[in-house]
Amino acid sequence: MALTSLARISKAPKAALALGAFVGAPLVAAAGYTLISHAFFHRSNLGTANEIHLRATGGNRQLKDMVAVDNSILESAETNDRRYTIPSSVTLKVSSSEEIVNGFQVFHLNRRPINDRAVIFIHGGCFIAQPTPEHWKFASTIARRTRAEVIVPLYPLAPVHGALEALFFLEKVYCDAVEKYGATNITIMGDSCGGGISASFAQHLATLGLEQPANLILISPWVDMTLRNPDILAYEATDPILGVPGLQKLGLTWSKGLDPNDYRVSPVNGEVRMLRNVMVFVGTREILYPDARLFYDRVNATGAHAELYIGRGLNHVYPMHSIPEAKWAIDRMVEAICTD
Numbered sequence: 001m002a003l004t005s006l007a008r009i010s011k012a013p014k015a016a017l018a019l020g021a022f023v024g025a026p027l028v029a030a031a032g033y034t035l036i037s038h039a040f041f042h043r044s045n046l047g048t049a050n051e052i053h054l055r056a057t058g059g060n061r062q063l064k065d066m067v068a069v070d071n072s073i074l075e076s077a078e079t080n081d082r083r084y085t086i087p088s089s090v091t092l093k094v095s096s097s098e099e100i101v102n103g104f105q106v107f108h109l110n111r112r113p114i115n116d117r118a119v120i121f122i123h124g125g126c127f128i129a130q131p132t133p134e135h136w137k138f139a140s141t142i143a144r145r146t147r148a149e150v151i152v153p154l155y156p157l158a159p160v161h162g163a164l165e166a167l168f169f170l171e172k173v174y175c176d177a178v179e180k181y182g183a184t185n186i187t188i189m190g191d192s193c194g195g196g197i198s199a200s201f202a203q204h205l206a207t208l209g210l211e212q213p214a215n216l217i218l219i220s221p222w223v224d225m226t227l228r229n230p231d232i233l234a235y236e237a238t239d240p241i242l243g244v245p246g247l248q249k250l251g252l253t254w255s256k257g258l259d260p261n262d263y264r265v266s267p268v269n270g271e272v273r274m275l276r277n278v279m280v281f282v283g284t285r286e287i288l289y290p291d292a293r294l295f296y297d298r299v300n301a302t303g304a305h306a307e308l309y310i311g312r313g314l315n316h317v318y319p320m321h322s323i324p325e326a327k328w329a330i331d332r333m334v335e336a337i338c339t340d
């Protein structure tokens with residue numbers, strides 16, 4: 001009996017070691033994952049997981065496949081003038097309504113008697129796509145956290161429409177908002193190509209002699225349709241979402257007869273000294289980073305108030321992703337919108 005007990009006891013440490021190895025392996029892997037995320041990419045674990053997801057679900061392959069790009073443009077020509085409805089998967093936690101302005105839909109979130117300001121949110125989508133569920137979630141968040149009415153204009157899209165039509169349409173939307181709230185209580189905000197349109201539109205307002213909005217918030221703005229900045233080459237391999245060939249084709253389609261270098265298409269080339277309270281959010285793992293930074297530098301050099309928020313190791317439109325860094329970015333936006 002004593003020998004049997006001793007044998008069982010001698011086997012116990014081996015079993016414990018095996019169990020420890022089984023339990024410890026995931027812990028070691030998790031620690032390594034955290035180390036890579038924080039030390040190498042300078043981002044949260046969720047930030048790394050988000051990029052892995054983006055790559056696994058197709059990433060930028062479609063924007064590098066010119067046949068796929070052409071097919072997307074042709075499909076958009078058939079679908080974008082149809083009546084749009086907010087996706088059923090979206091649960092808005094604020095009120096919503098819509099109206100028709102110059103033939104195009106305009107959505108209003110959080111429109112209440114107590115509103116004392118407005119945000120005009122110009123969505124991205126490569127100039128050919130309507131808002132995604134992520135856009136609505138973001139717009140709803142901004143509406144809930146501010147005293148603002150969030151206006152989402154479904155501007156004319158390519159290839160049937162182009163930059164000039166969009167600017168004229170937004171002029172009406174903006175003037176209506178100014179009449180209600182005053183320019184000093186309006187923020188213009190846009191992501192990706194919507195950020196580029198926002199920057200062009202602010203410059204367009206100056207040519208009309210109209211007052212600038214209180215804030216111009218640009219999220220990963222596409223400010224140069226040509227994408228000829230040589231610095232972009234250093235970011236192309238790490239961007240899991242965007243591809244230069246496809247974007248250049250889409251940008252040319254959006255130009256619709258205008259010189260792609262015209263500020264109404266590529267706002268980085270325009271007059272920026274009149275802009276007011278410009279905020280630029282951009283990640284270091286996206287091809288739009290060099291031009292977005294150049295746009296900020298140009299604004300800042302004029303003496304106009306400008307702020308640049310660089311998401312180290314983060315991807316295109318990172319404030320709209322479900323990652324901790326997005327919350328921090330949104331906090332900064334809300335502060336700006338709510339500042340009197």
